[in-house]
Amino acid sequence: VLDPSTRLGECVVPATGECIELMLVRLPGPAVKVEALSGRRIELAKVSQVGGDCHFDRAYRFTSLGGFAERPRMQYVKTSNDDKSTPASQVMWRLTLNVPVKVYLNFRSQQHISQTGARTWLSEQGWELSQVASPVSTGVPNGPYTGPVYMKAVDSGTLDLYGSACSEGVYFVFVETDHGS
Numbered sequence: 001v002l003d004p005s006t007r008l009g010e011c012v013v014p015a016t017g018e019c020i021e022l023m024l025v026r027l028p029g030p031a032v033k034v035e036a037l038s039g040r041r042i043e044l045a046k047v048s049q050v051g052g053d054c055h056f057d058r059a060y061r062f063t064s065l066g067g068f069a070e071r072p073r074m075q076y077v078k079t080s081n082d083d084k085s086t087p088a089s090q091v092m093w094r095l096t097l098n099v100p101v102k103v104y105l106n107f108r109s110q111q112h113i114s115q116t117g118a119r120t121w122l123s124e125q126g127w128e129l130s131q132v133a134s135p136v137s138t139g140v141p142n143g144p145y146t147g148p149v150y151m152k153a154v155d156s157g158t159l160d161l162y163g164s165a166c167s168e169g170v171y172f173v174f175v176e177t178d179h180g181s
Contacts, residue, residue: 031101049065062136105172117163
């Protein structure tokens with residue numbers, strides 16, 4: 001490893017007529033990066049334990065993790081529930097994916113999909129209803145919450161997640177990396 005304040009010829013000088021062999025390593029960065037377009041706090045974290053926080057800005061807790069418990073490659077996108085007012089026509093969160101993943105969206109209720117415009121973007125972007133059991137969380141105004149789970153497999157690239165547009169809150173996001181990622 002070279003000191004950033006020096007040049008290669010200053011710290012490694014080959015004998016006259018000799019060559020220097022270099023090996024460059026490209027580090028790809030994190031497997032998954034998350035961003036809230038609102039600027040609010042968002043973070044990729046280990047899946048919480050029962051009783052763990054759902055959000056940064058609310059005291060809501062998971063009372064069950066459903067089908068997301070004890071899956072070693074599963075991570076949770078911990079968000080700010082104040083993003084709940086983002087319209088369904090606008091990008092709320094952005095995931096940058098450097099490895100193949102399955103992304104799961106867990107909505108608060110059936111109404112969260114049918115009355116907010118979420119059904120439109122889910123259909124247009126190829127999300128499929130999943131058989132993974134929903135977590136259960138506390139919350140207001142209608143908690144406890146449990147709702148449908150949608151899934152999308154993505155090889156890599158950018159995945160935009162659209163607005164929740166729901167007074168009940170934002171949907172939960174879980175990300176599962178493929179083998180060895």
